[in-house]
Amino acid sequence: MDAPLATNTADPLDSLLGAARTISHGAPIRDELVSDIYSRSRQICKLAVQYEDKKKLQSTYKLDKILTSKIWGYPIMFAILGVVFWITITGANVPSGWIADFFGVIEGYLTAGFQAVHAPAWLHGVLVLGFFRGTAWVISVMLPPMAIFFPVFALLENFGYLPRVAFNMDRLFKKSGGHGKQALTMSMGFGCNAAAILSTRIIESPRERMLAILTNNFVPCNGRWPTLILLSSLFMAAGVGAGLHSLATAGVVMGMVLFGIIVTLTVSWVLSKTALRGVPTHYTLELPPYRRPQIWKTILLSSRDKSLNVLTRAVVVAAPAGVITWILGNIFIGGDSILAHMAGFFEPFGHMIGLDGYIIMAFLLGLPANEIVLPILLMGYMSSGAMVDADGLDNIKDIFLQHGWTWLTALNMMLFSLLHYPCGTTLFNIYKETKSVKWTVLSAVIPLGIAIAVTFIVAQTARWLGWV
C-alpha cells in the first residue's frame, strides 16, 4: 500500500503508519524480530548460566511420566478427584450436624426471648423463622464442605497439578474444537464460575475463549456443591450400608461432575461446528515444576479468601431471601399463601421435568446466587403447612419426603442444578468480558435449554419404564 511519507492529514498516526508501510514494503517482520531477540537471549545465557548436571534438570519431571501418561493419567486424575470428594463429604458430615444443632439451640432461646417480651407472631416469624433460620441453614449446610474442599483444591493447585489436568484433557478439548487451556478455566469453575469467566482471558483466540465462557457453568461451583452433596447423600446413597455410605455419595457426586464434563465437551463440539466455527489454535502449555505447597499458609489463605467470602455472600443474599420467602409463605390469598399460588403455577411444568413447582421457584429466586436455592426450597416447603422442626439432616429428608420426593426428584434436581443457567454474578461477568448482550443471553439460554431437555428425558423415561 502506498502512502505519502508526510502529509498534513488530521491524524498524524495514520501518516506514521503509512510511512512505516512504505518503508517495510508490506513485508512482515515479526518472525525476524522474534528470532533476533531469541538469539540475543541465548547469547546472554551462554555467558551467564552454567549447568552442573543436565540430568538433574529432568528429575523434577519424572513424576510427569506417571501423572500425564496415556495409561495412568486419567485413572489418577479420577482417583484424586474422588479422594477430594470423599474427604469433603466424610469430613463435612459431622460438623454440619453440630452447627445445625447449635443453631437449633440458639433458635430455641430466641423464640423463648420473643415470647418473654410478648413480641407479635409476625415479628418472630420474619426475624427468627425467616431471617435467622435461612441464614443458619446456609451456614450449617455450606460451611463445612467449603472449609474442606477449598483448601484441598488449593493445595493441589499450588503443588502444580492443575496444568497436568489441562495437559491430560488437552486432546479431548482439541477434538471438541476448543482450546486446551479450557481445561484450566473449567477447573477454576469448580471453585467459582464468576471467577473462572475472568480466567478465560488466558485464552488468546476470541472464538475459543467464547467456547470456554459459554460452557463454564457445566461444572458445579461452590454454590452448587452443597446441593449435589446433600441430595446424593440423602437419596442416592440411601440404600448403601453405613460404612460405604460416604463412598457411594462421593461416587454419585463424581458421576455428576463427569456428566458435566461430557456436556461441556459436547456443547463445545456442537458450537464449534455451528455458531463458533473455526480451527483450534496452537498454544504452549507450560508444565511448571512441582513445588511443595506451603501447607498452612495455603490452607489459611484459601479459607479466608474463598470460604469466608463465599459464605459472606451466601449469608448476605440468603438473609433477605429468607425474609421474602417467609413473607410470601405467610400472606394468604383465598386460603393459600402467595408462595403456594406461585408454586401451583409452576407445578405442571415442574412435574413434566420430574421436579415440582417449589423447586422451579427456588431456582428462579436463586438466580442471584446458587447457594440459596436449597435454603429457599426448604423454607418454601416448611412454610407450606408441614412445620417440621428441621434441625438435623434426617429431618431435611423427612421434609422432602412429605412433599412427594422420590429418587427421581433428587436426581433431576441435581441435574438441573448442574446444568441450568449460571448465577447473576457470573452472567454479569460474562457481559463485562464479552460486551455482548447476545452472548450473555445465550450463555443463560443454552444451559437452561439443556437442563430442561435432560431432566425431561430422564423424568419421562423413568416414568415410562415404571421406575417411579
Next chain:
Amino acid sequence: MRPYTVALAGNPNTGKSTLFNTLTGLRQHTGNWAGKTVVSAEGEFIHEDTAFRMIDLPGTYSLYSNSADEEVARDYIIFEQPDVTIVVLDATSLERNLNLALQVLEMTSRVVVCINLMDEAKKLGIRVDTDQIERQLGVPVVAVSARNKTGIDTLLDKVAEIASGSHVPKPVPVIYNDDIEKKIAQLEPLIRQTLGDRFPARWVALRLLDEDESLISSLRAKLHEQPATEQKEEIRYGRTACH
C-alpha cells in the same frame, strides 16, 4: 509526596504474585500454574521511609499483543509509565524468560531485573552469573528467592535508586538484522517529530513496522483522550472478584 509506582512484569508462573505478597505484606492466593493472575492487583509498601505503590501485571510470554493479557501489561508500561518496572525472571528457565526482559527494556530504561526462584535453581545445579547478566543488559540485576525472602532488601535498594533518579540505567539495545535496523533508522526521526519524547521512538518504530494493530488503536485512543481518565480494573483485597 505521591508514592513511586512500581510495576511487576514477567513470564507466567515466575512467582510475581509471591514477590508481590512478600513486598506488600498482602496475602493474595498464589497458584502454581501459568496464568493465575488475570487482573492486575495493587498494593503499597514502604522501604526506608519512601512509599511505593506496586502493580502486579498479568504474566505474559511477550508484549506483542497476542492476547488481552499482553495488551494490559504493555499498555500499563507504555501509557502509565511506572517509575520502575521490575521484570521477574525464573532462574530455572532464564533463556526463555530473558526474551520478555529484552522486550521491556525496549519500552523503558527504568527497569530492575529480578531473578527469582534462585533456591530452586541451586537445587537443580544451575549457576547464574548475575553480574554478567547485568553487564549484558545494562540495568541492575538482583537474585532473589521471594518464597524464602532472600535478596529482597537488595532488590528494594535498586528499585529506590532508580525511582529517585540517583541511578539512570543505560540498557543495551537488542541489535536486529541490518535490514530492520535500516528501517528503524528511517522511521525513528518521523516518530520523534510526530509524537515527541512521550513514547520510546525505537520501540514505537518496531511496533509500527510489525503493524501491531492493537497498539496503534491504543495509541490513537491515548492521543485523543489527552487527560487520562482510563478505567482500570483492579482487585481489592479481602474480597475477590467472584461471589
